[in-house]
Amino acid sequence: MAIHHLLSYSFFLLAFFSLSCLPSLDSLSTVSISHASNQTLICALIHSSDQQSYLNCTSFPQGIQIPPTSGNTSFSGIVGGNGFLCALSLPSSPSYMVCWRFSSNGTDMSYKRIYLGPALKELDAGNSHVCGLADGTDKLECWQWPDLVLNGTEFASSVAVGDGFVCGLSELGQIRCLGSYGNVIDHVPRGNYRLVASGSRHACATSSLNGSLECWGDMVGEKPAGEFKALALGENRSCAMRPNGKVTCWGEDGFALPGNLRDAFFEAIEGNGNVFCGILASDLSLNCWGNEILDSNSSVMKNVLPGPCRSECSCGPLPNYGTFCSQGLMICEPCKGSTLVISPPSIPSQPPTSPPSRRTRWNRKMIAFLVVGCVGSLSFLIASGFLFSRYCKVRGYRVHDSGPLDDPLPPLRQGGPSQTSQVEQAKPTLEKRLSQLTSLGNGGHLEEFSLQMLLHATRNFSEERKIGSGSFGSVYHGTLDDGREVAIKRAEFNGSNYAFWCVHFEIFSARKGIWVNIHGAGIKPPAEDEYLDQPWPEN
Numbered sequence: 001m002a003i004h005h006l007l008s009y010s011f012f013l014l015a016f017f018s019l020s021c022l023p024s025l026d027s028l029s030t031v032s033i034s035h036a037s038n039q040t041l042i043c044a045l046i047h048s049s050d051q052q053s054y055l056n057c058t059s060f061p062q063g064i065q066i067p068p069t070s071g072n073t074s075f076s077g078i079v080g081g082n083g084f085l086c087a088l089s090l091p092s093s094p095s096y097m098v099c100w101r102f103s104s105n106g107t108d109m110s111y112k113r114i115y116l117g118p119a120l121k122e123l124d125a126g127n128s129h130v131c132g133l134a135d136g137t138d139k140l141e142c143w144q145w146p147d148l149v150l151n152g153t154e155f156a157s158s159v160a161v162g163d164g165f166v167c168g169l170s171e172l173g174q175i176r177c178l179g180s181y182g183n184v185i186d187h188v189p190r191g192n193y194r195l196v197a198s199g200s201r202h203a204c205a206t207s208s209l210n211g212s213l214e215c216w217g218d219m220v221g222e223k224p225a226g227e228f229k230a231l232a233l234g235e236n237r238s239c240a241m242r243p244n245g246k247v248t249c250w251g252e253d254g255f256a257l258p259g260n261l262r263d264a265f266f267e268a269i270e271g272n273g274n275v276f277c278g279i280l281a282s283d284l285s286l287n288c289w290g291n292e293i294l295d296s297n298s299s300v301m302k303n304v305l306p307g308p309c310r311s312e313c314s315c316g317p318l319p320n321y322g323t324f325c326s327q328g329l330m331i332c333e334p335c336k337g338s339t340l341v342i343s344p345p346s347i348p349s350q351p352p353t354s355p356p357s358r359r360t361r362w363n364r365k366m367i368a369f370l371v372v373g374c375v376g377s378l379s380f381l382i383a384s385g386f387l388f389s390r391y392c393k394v395r396g397y398r399v400h401d402s403g404p405l406d407d408p409l410p411p412l413r414q415g416g417p418s419q420t421s422q423v424e425q426a427k428p429t430l431e432k433r434l435s436q437l438t439s440l441g442n443g444g445h446l447e448e449f450s451l452q453m454l455l456h457a458t459r460n461f462s463e464e465r466k467i468g469s470g471s472f473g474s475v476y477h478g479t480l481d482d483g484r485e486v487a488i489k490r491a492e493f494n495g496s497n498y499a500f501w502c503v504h505f506e507i508f509s510a511r512k513g514i515w516v517n518i519h520g521a522g523i524k525p526p527a528e529d530e531y532l533d534q535p536w537p538e539n
Contacts, residue, residue, distance in 0.1 A: 027158060027195070028077030028088065028123055028308035031279065031286060033272035035127075036083050037104040039063050040275050043078055043085055044286050045305045047324045053305055055087060060293045066100055067109070076308045079125035080272060084144075086114070086130055088123055090329070091311050095119040099130075114143050122168075126161040127200060127273075133159055133168075142166065148179060160198035162217075167196050173208045184217040199233030199271070204240075206231070213240065221250035232271035232278075237290070239276050241269050247278060258289045258298060267306040279304050307331040454478065454488060461490060 030053075034041040041064045043057040053074045057066040066085065075087040086099040097115035102108065115132075120141075122133035131142040133155055140153040148166070155168030155176065165179030173192035177185040184203055193205040193214070202217030211227030220236040230241035237251030245265035249257045264287075266278040275290040277300070284306055287298040294300075306318065309325035313332035324331055457478030458465045465476045467487060476488045 028121075029079065029268070029270055030077065030305040030308060031268070031270040031277050032078040032080035032085060032125075033270060033275050033277060033288075034064075034080030034083070034085050035273050035275075036064060036102055040273075040291070041066075041080065041085065041102075042275070042277060042286070042288060042300055043080065044301055045075055045078060045308075046301065046303050047305050048303075052326065053309070053324070056301055057085070058300060060291075063105065064102055065109075067111075074309075076310075077123050079123055079130060081125045081130070082127045084125075086123075086125065088120055088132075090309065091119045091121075091135075097123075097132075115141070117141075122155075122157065122159040124159045124161045124198075126166075126198070127163055129161050129166070131159050131161050131166050133157070140166070140168070150178075153178060158195045158197075160196050160203060162198035162203065163200045165198070165203075167198055167203055169193060169196060175205055177203070181217075187216045189214050189216060194229075195231065197231035197233050199238060200235045200273075202233065202238075204231050204233060204238065211243070220252045221255065224248050224250060230269055232269040232276055234271040234276065234290075235273045237271070237274060237276070239269055239271055241266055241278075245281055249276065255290075258295055261287060261289065261298060279306055281306075305331070449480075453480070456481075457486065458488060 030045040032043045034043070039059050039061060041057055041059045043055060043066065045053045046056045047053050055066070055073075055075060055078065057064075059065075074090050076090045077088045079086050083104070084099055084101045086097055088097045089095050094117055095115075096113055097120070098111065098113045101110045101112075114130075118134045118136060120132040121135040124131055129142060129145040129148075131140060131145075133140060138154045138156055140150055140155055140159070142148055142150065142161075153176075156171040158167075158169045160167045162179075162181065162184065164181035165177055165184045167175060167177040167184070167188075170176060173194065174190075175188050175193055175196055177188050179185055181201065183201065184198075189205070191214070192208040194208045194211065196203060196205040198204075199217075199219075202215060202219040204213055204215040204219070204223070206213060206228050211229065212225070213223045213228060215223050215238075218236075219238065221238065223238070224240065227243055228240040229243050232239045232241075234251075237249065237255045239247055239249040239257070241247050245267070247257055247261070247264075247266055247269060249255055261278075264278075265281040267281045267284070269276065269278040271277075273290075275288060275294065277286055277288040279286055283302070284304050285302050286300045286304045288294045288300050289298050305324055308331070309329035310332055311329055313330060316333045317330035318333050455461070457480050458476040461474075461476055465478060467475045467477050469475065473490050476490065478486050478488050480486060
C-alpha cells in the first residue's frame, strides 16, 4: 500500500510538470483598426512576391494618410487605437516599435520610436494604451500609461488591453488582470483558459477544457455557446471564431455578422470600437464590417498576411508559409485545443494476506526509498533546470523606452508614394559604456573617442582615407585633433528589413605602439540616417 501511494504521488507530480509545459498561444496581429473623430483607419501587413511584408492603410471616409514606409521595411505585428498606429519590427534582438500619431482630422502626423529592447512576442492596444510581453522574460511592458503600476508583472501569453485594464494568462492558464476599471479586474473568473481578449469595458476568454466562452465586465448581448479559437471585442460588440473558421457576432442593437459573410471561413479576426475585420481563408482578402460604409462594401484590401512571421512555432508552421516569410521565418499554425484527462493508477486487487517475512519487509523498504529518491531527484533537476534557463534568458537584457507617445514632436514631411518618410530629430547624445571592455584586459590603456571625432579624423570615412579592406570591414587613415595618426577599422552589417550596424575600432598609435579597442553600437531605424554623417536616432 505504501508503494501504491508513492507511485500515485509521482504520477501526479509528473502530470503537474506536463501541464506547466503546455505550449502557450503567442499573439501578434497583422491587422489594426484606429479611430479619429468620425474616421476609421484600417491597416494590414501585405505580402509581396519578393517575400517581404509592407504596411498598407486606408481610411473610411478618406482623410487619414500614413506616410509610406521604405521598400526594405518589414513588420511582424501592428496595433491601433484612438488616434495612433504602432508597428513592431521582425523578431530580432534588439527589437524596436514605432508609432504614428495623428490628429482628429487626420492631417497632423507625428512619428516616434517608443521601444528598443528584447523581441516582443505579444502586443496589444486599447483605445489609449499599448502593452506587450518581452520574449524570454515574460515581463509586461506598457506605454502611454503612466498611472499603471506593474511591479514586475509577468504574463505567459495572451495580453489583452482595454480601457483602464490589462489582462493576461499565467503559465497554468489562469487569468490575471490589473488596472483601475473595477468591473473587469474585480470579477476575474477562476479556472484555466487558452486565450483572453478585451474590449473597451469587457473581456472574454476561452476555456482550456472545451473552448467555451467566459465573459465578464460590461458585456452587451448574449454570448454564443460552443467552442471558439479566436476572439475580437470592441465597444459593446463582440465576435468569436469557431474551430472551422466561421465567425459569429453579438452585441448592442442586435449586432451580427453581415449576411454576405455568414458562410465565409476566416483565418483571423480583429476588432476595435464598432468596427471588426477578418482575413478570408479563401483568398487572404481583408473584409470589414460594423458601419454603413463597410457593411455596403466589406472588401478592403487583398494579399493580407494570415499571421505574423516567427522564427519558431509551437504547433508547426502554416502550409506554404514560404510564400509569405523570408530569412528562415514562418507563419505558425494555430494550436488546436485538446482536453487533457488524467486518471490515477488503478488499485490492484490484494492477494490473500500471509504472515510477512523479514525479507519481504526489507524489500518493500528498499523499493520505497528508491521511489522517493528518484522522484525527489527528478523534481530537483527539473526545478534547477527551469531556474537556470530563466536566469540565462533574463541576464543581459536591457529594455529601452523612449518615453510617452504623446511627447511633442515635429510633424512629418509628406512625400509621394515612392518616397520614404523622414523624421526631423534633434541630434541625440549617445552614451557609451566602456566598463565591459575592462574585463578584456589593459583597462588602463582604454581611450574613449566620440563618433564625431572619428568622422572628423577620417573626413567622414572618405575613400581618400581608405587604406585597405578585408572580410570584416575597411581600414581608414585618420589624424586626431592632438596630431596622433591612427588606423581605424570599421565594419557594417546591413539587414534587408532594418539596419543594425556595429562598429569595432582598432586604433594604433604609431608613436606609442599601443593597440586600443573601442566598441560602439547603434540602431538605424528604416527610412532614417541613410548616411553615416546624419544624426543617430533617439535612444
